[in-house]
Amino acid sequence: MNKDLFGILLIFGSAVLLAIPLGRYLATIYRGDKSWTDFLAPLERLLFRAGGIDANRGMTWQQHLVALLTINLAWFGWAMLVLCTQGSLPLNPDGNPSMSPDQAFNTAISFVVNCNLQHYSGESGATYFSQVFCIMFLQFVTAATGMAVCVVVFNALREGTADKLGNYYNYFVKSITRVLLPISLAVALVLVFQGTPMTFQAKVPLVTVQGDSVSVSRGPVAAMVAIKELGTNGGGYFGANSAHPLENPTYLTNAVENVALMLIPLALIFAFGYYLKRPKLSYMVFGVMTLGFLVLLGPAVYYETHGNPAIAQMGADQRLGAMEGKEIRFGAAASAYWGITNTVISCGSVNSMHDSHMPISGMTELLGMMTNAFYGGVGVGFLNFFVFVIIAVFISGLMVGRTPELLGKKIEAREMKIAIIVALLHPLLILTGTAMSAHLYAGNPTEYAGWLANPGYHGFSEMLYEFTSSAANNGSGFEGLGDNTPWWNISTGIVMLLSRYLPIIGPVAIAGLLARKKYIPESAGTLRVDTATFGVMVFFVIWIIAALAFFPALALGPLAEHFTLY
Amino acid sequence: MKTQLFSALRLTLAMLVLCCVLYPALVWAVAQLAPGQGQGVQISRGGRVVGFANVGQKFDRPEYFNSRPSAADYHADASSGSNKGPSNPEYLAVVKARLDTFLRQNPGVQAADVPAELITASGSGLDPHLSPQGALVQVARVARARQLDTARVQALVQQQIETNPVGPDRVNVLRLNLALDALAPARR
Numbered sequence: 153m154n155k156d157l158f159g160i161l162l163i164f165g166s167a168v169l170l171a172i173p174l175g176r177y178l179a180t181i182y183r184g185d186k187s188w189t190d191f192l193a194p195l196e197r198l199l200f201r202a203g204g205i206d207a208n209r210g211m212t213w214q215q216h217l218v219a220l221l222t223i224n225l226a227w228f229g230w231a232m233l234v235l236c237t238q239g240s241l242p243l244n245p246d247g248n249p250s251m252s253p254d255q256a257f258n259t260a261i262s263f264v265v266n267c268n269l270q271h272y273s274g275e276s277g278a279t280y281f282s283q284v285f286c287i288m289f290l291q292f293v294t295a296a297t298g299m300a301v302c303v304v305v306f307n308a309l310r311e312g313t314a315d316k317l318g319n320y321y322n323y324f325v326k327s328i329t330r331v332l333l334p335i336s337l338a339v340a341l342v343l344v345f346q347g348t349p350m351t352f353q354a355k356v357p358l359v360t361v362q363g364d365s366v367s368v369s370r371g372p373v374a375a376m377v378a379i380k381e382l383g384t385n386g387g388g389y390f391g392a393n394s395a396h397p398l399e400n401p402t403y404l405t406n407a408v409e410n411v412a413l414m415l416i417p418l419a420l421i422f423a424f425g426y427y428l429k430r431p432k433l434s435y436m437v438f439g440v441m442t443l444g445f446l447v448l449l450g451p452a453v454y455y456e457t458h459g460n461p462a463i464a465q466m467g468a469d470q471r472l473g474a475m476e477g478k479e480i481r482f483g484a485a486a487s488a489y490w491g492i493t494n495t496v497i498s499c500g501s502v503n504s505m506h507d508s509h510m511p512i513s514g515m516t517e518l519l520g521m522m523t524n525a526f527y528g529g530v531g532v533g534f535l536n537f538f539v540f541v542i543i544a545v546f547i548s549g550l551m552v553g554r555t556p557e558l559l560g561k562k563i564e565a566r567e568m569k570i571a572i573i574v575a576l577l578h579p580l581l582i583l584t585g586t587a588m589s590a591h592l593y594a595g596n597p598t599e600y601a602g603w604l605a606n607p608g609y610h611g612f613s614e615m616l617y618e619f620t621s622s623a624a625n626n627g628s629g630f631e632g633l634g635d636n637t638p639w640w641n642i643s644t645g646i647v648m649l650l651s652r653y654l655p656i657i658g659p660v661a662i663a664g665l666l667a668r669k670k671y672i673p674e675s676a677g678t679l680r681v682d683t684a685t686f687g688v689m690v691f692f693v694i695w696i697i698a699a700l701a702f703f704p705a706l707a708l709g710p711l712a713e714h715f716t717l718y
Numbered sequence: 719m720k721t722q723l724f725s726a727l728r729l730t731l732a733m734l735v736l737c738c739v740l741y742p743a744l745v746w747a748v749a750q751l752a753p754g755q756g757q758g759v760q761i762s763r764g765g766r767v768v769g770f771a772n773v774g775q776k777f778d779r780p781e782y783f784n785s786r787p788s789a790a791d792y793h794a795d796a797s798s799g800s801n802k803g804p805s806n807p808e809y810l811a812v813v814k815a816r817l818d819t820f821l822r823q824n825p826g827v828q829a830a831d832v833p834a835e836l837i838t839a840s841g842s843g844l845d846p847h848l849s850p851q852g853a854l855v856q857v858a859r860v861a862r863a864r865q866l867d868t869a870r871v872q873a874l875v876q877q878q879i880e881t882n883p884v885g886p887d888r889v890n891v892l893r894l895n896l897a898l899d900a901l902a903p904a905r906r
Contacts, residue, residue, distance in 0.1 A: 159884040203729030223726035275795045285738045292737045340745045347772050350749035350756035360775040368794040375745040392797035395841030397772040403885035460804045467829030475834040477799040480847035483886035504841045505799035610803035632801030
């Protein structure tokens, strides 16, 4: 058991140690300073020429948003086209069918918004073509989208007054050529040497030692799994995601995949400090996020490693922990750690089945997605945190009786309205969606019997989890939910759309408005945001706004289940 | 707006070539040097492929070390977990039944010696491993079914335990059972 705890320490430690230099590197390339990866500049020029783009043209915040939304629309069209016709496209050796329109709608949105909620299983619901040219493609470009808008907000927070906040395409393309592609390549190579397939041949039929006939699915798995984690996408190649022994064959690959998914969200925190040349700001952000992360991690590791009390009562040995839905090669500790990292960070891949986790672990996973700002997804996690910072600055300003200021810019009614709308949108979407589903189910339990794999409180948690995961653009699930129905495909599709773009538009608008304001140099009366005091303030703002809104729902689901078990 | 959309489409096309043709081609090319040439590591016996090293398969006969319960029944083209919640009464009844069955098939074993993984389904339904205890607790039954000396079977399991500096120790069930067959072929 100690070896298991040591393992998760090692994973966390390596992620942080790699993220610091990566953060410095990110600041360098986004600033356009000289870097050792400048040999990629010709490739980038080629891409800009292909798109007919002038990468040096400064863009206002509105122009950034238009560029972002336009290209996202193009990707949505492409994804719908591929998913609805995949059955007749090449690279389909297993002969899998095309998706139904409502499932394609859900899947296309899910991957365009970096959510990666999956209402299909890769083995039978997708083809090699759609996995590579639709799903993996979107895993690259949506991650780069998040990183690019994050840099736009960095630009807005620089000293002085600015209207132009850099070039969107420049940040977008560099994120792919200089960060996502090279690191994905490294991760993919570790995976193939550990036994993950990278092939375009069909599944293999074979007769097992005991004489059963089975077919083993495979495909171009390694390339996709690398960017799935690195881009905090989370959509698995196979139905079982990273619990699948070909997608995640060893403890080493588990560690590498887990580090990969934490890497960029962590690095962007440090990049923030380097970019603004205010490293203390990074420490504040990192401190708050890490504290929040640890508060959620502790209970999950405790309850998963201590096993299911109902099974302990039968007399069986529970020293390995709660093993339902878990794999022997990872063990309970690394599975709990993975579960929490994948929910605080909006990656949402799984290496064990969250539906079978103990109730308190399920609750901490839900809370990770409900707060959605402890590290968070690539780029967008920082944007969510930024919204909470704005609110904290405003409240602190009121408490001391001063005009609230953030880094020399006054925060006024307009910015506050946007921040509050974005912060409240999240509970609104989750709770409304869950309430409507619960109402439908309670009204006609026989018609909707296929929805829930578990009765009682846990069934409620399954519905709550689905909407939380959609709204957090996370994509993991309590997969007992029978979710490939028009209701779930369409409702979660809409929730995913709203909760991707509004939380991007809001913070970018705030940042753009702030950047245009008069810069007020720091004085003795300035509220300093790079202090521990302010960190504590942000921490509690996050808990009060994000977590408390959900308390009644959590009490009905995981908390009620916990008290029936213990 | 129209020029924006055109730019977006052209950039998308270029990115498709870079991320979806060049990148996977590179990974595929390097995979040719990896064990299994990127096809997945296959295990053959007598010139016939009997399984993948990393993909669990069903063993439920008494003369083999049994693999874990599986929600996918070890169909390696339809991986899945059970997704049963920890307090679900139907699920707990299934777990209890698995424990009772195991105790009946392995007389002399106490419930407290049965590790959790033998009565719970894995996440993928294709878990290729058991914990060392999960294999050791089956030694007496396997030895009896094959009329082998318990000590020899025990030694075989010990040989097959993979210890790791970090993370859980484990036994690959397919490799263990192949080694067992090599020691003394199963009688049909």
